[in-house]
Amino acid sequence: MKSIFEYTDYRQYLADFYNFKKQTVAGFSHRIFLRKAGMSGPNFLKNVIDGKKNLSADSIKKFAKACGLSAKETEYFSHLVQYNQARTLQDRQKYFVALSGFSHRSETQKIRADQYEYLSHWYNLAIREYIHSHKFLDDFRGLVKAIIPKITPRQAKKTVKLLLGLGLIRPGKDGFYEVSDRIISTGPDINSIAARNLHKSMMEISCRVMDSTPAEKQYMRTISGSFSDGAFGRIKLELDNTRKRILDIISQDGGTPKKVHSIGMQLYPLEQTPQKRGRPS
Numbered sequence: 710m711k712s713i714f715e716y717t718d719y720r721q722y723l724a725d726f727y728n729f730k731k732q733t734v735a736g737f738s739h740r741i742f743l744r745k746a747g748m749s750g751p752n753f754l755k756n757v758i759d760g761k762k763n764l765s766a767d768s769i770k771k772f773a774k775a776c777g778l779s780a781k782e783t784e785y786f787s788h789l790v791q792y793n794q795a796r797t798l799q800d801r802q803k804y805f806v807a808l809s810g811f812s813h814r815s816e817t818q819k820i821r822a823d824q825y826e827y828l829s830h831w832y833n834l835a836i837r838e839y840i841h842s843h844k845f846l847d848d849f850r851g852l853v854k855a856i857i858p859k860i861t862p863r864q865a866k867k868t869v870k871l872l873l874g875l876g877l878i879r880p881g882k883d884g885f886y887e888v889s890d891r892i893i894s895t896g897p898d899i900n901s902i903a904a905r906n907l908h909k910s911m912m913e914i915s916c917r918v919m920d921s922t923p924a925e926k927q928y929m930r931t932i933s934g935s936f937s938d939g940a941f942g943r944i945k946l947e948l949d950n951t952r953k954r955i956l957d958i959i960s961q962d963g964g965t966p967k968k969v970h971s972i973g974m975q976l977y978p979l980e981q982t983p984q985k986r987g988r989p990s
Contacts (some may be wrong), residue, residue, distance in 0.1 A: 723776075727739070727754065727758070739752065745774070769787050788808050789808060792807075794943050802906070823871060831914060839852065840869075843855075844885045913974055915973060955972060
């Protein structure tokens with residue numbers, strides 16, 4: 710059976726653990742597992758695996774004991790449970806960072822952490838696009854001078870190392886780096902956390918760039934309106950279709966020289982939905 714450090718879903722770990730024991734230990738059952746955990750009842754383990762029940766701080770320790778986890782494995786299991794059961798993206802991010810700090814992580818886990826790092830900072834994407842449209846080989850002074858808002862040489866060097874590690878860029882035949890066709894593919898756990906960080910940072914830097922870029926070099930438009938949830942869904946679909954058409958224009962662009970740009974589209978409520986009970990928070 711895989712190590713606990715291979716998992717980012719504690720329910721899947723428990724399911725695999727139970728199936729492994731069922732195949733290797735005669736008479737193993739949900740009841741026996743709960744007895745080892747110092748708990749009673751035949752269905753609690755199954756309900757946890759099926760997502761019908763959560764683990765409390767006390768039951769985390771009991772389940773770790775029943776699984777025979779070491780102190781370090783129990784610590785990882787505890788963070789994993791809290792990560793999976795977190796109700797807010799802020800908490801999920803906190804526990805994801807905690808999970809990423811374990812030196813026992815597998816190579817797969819390290820790659821997931823690198824993917825998270827890549828998607829969490831706007832300049833990682835900007836530098837990859839810069840390399841795509843310029844001849845670049847460790848000229849960090851020129852790179853830092855070109856990217857706006859300003860980044861540090863340390864950030865630029867770290868990004869290039871990260872891009873190489875993820876296979877998003879590679880040494881080309883002409884001696885300069887080139888962008889590979891590889892696409893970052895992550896699970897929804899990483900995407901939801903990293904996307905939030907990315908969108909927040911992009912909105913923050915857009916304000917800075919707006920003040921320092923000539924008006925003719927930018928396009929800013931805002932629409933404020935009142936509409937139903939049905940219209941909200943149709944607008945989301947229209948924006949998504951527009952995004953796809955813009956990507957087609959970019960992919961078919963044969964013009965030169967090229968410069969790195971950012972296109973932002975935001976749709977969010979400016980009014981809170983009334984709660985059925987009590988006053989809105």
